[in-house]
Amino acid sequence: MGLPLLDTSRRWVHVAVFPKSASLDEIRAYYAKLRETLERPGPPIWFLVDLSDIDVLETSALQRKTAAEEYEKVAPLFERRVAGEAFVIANPLVRGVYVAFWWLSNREKGVERETFATEAKARAWVEVRAGRSLEGVPTFDEVRRSG
Incomplete structure (x- = not known):
């Protein structure tokens, strides 16, 4: 956990x-x-999200339900503040399920979402979409080390 x-x-x-x-x-x-x-007020936000370590077999229905309920509470804020999300999911099967979930749920119409097998591809996509360099933005490993 x-x-x-x-x-x-x-x-x-x-x-x-x-x-x-996670508990x-x-x-x-x-x-x-x-x-x-x-x-917090500020510019539109882009997210780089690493879901590669999540063990879908270890995640319970209650954990998924709790995450979904908590997400629903912030969903309206996402629509207002988030420009896009780049998800990194190494497992191709899990990546496919995740893409299908977002496609079927048809959420946050103004939020761009893509999934990638690697962090490098996700970072490149955000740079192109946002029109800004990610130089100085921490990598997933740097975030893990600082956490």
Whole structure:
């Protein structure tokens, strides 16, 4: 178990790293921090999100339900503040399921989302879409080390 890490050191791009598994309290704490971040005034935010370590077999239905309920609470803030999200999911099967979920749920119409097998590809996509360099933005490993 572990708390998902969220680096907000850059106002326009944030880096999130999710652990293999998280307790219900850790899931709620992450979404509380995310809410605080999204409520702050500032430019549209891009997210780099590492979901590669999540063990879908170890995640319970209650954990998924809790994460979904917590996300629903911040969804309106996403629509207002988030420009896009680049997800890194190394496992192709999990990546496909994730893409299908977002496509079927048809959420946040103004938020761009893409999934990638590597961090390098995700970072390149954000740079192109945002029209800004990610130089100085922490990598997933740097976020893990600082967390």
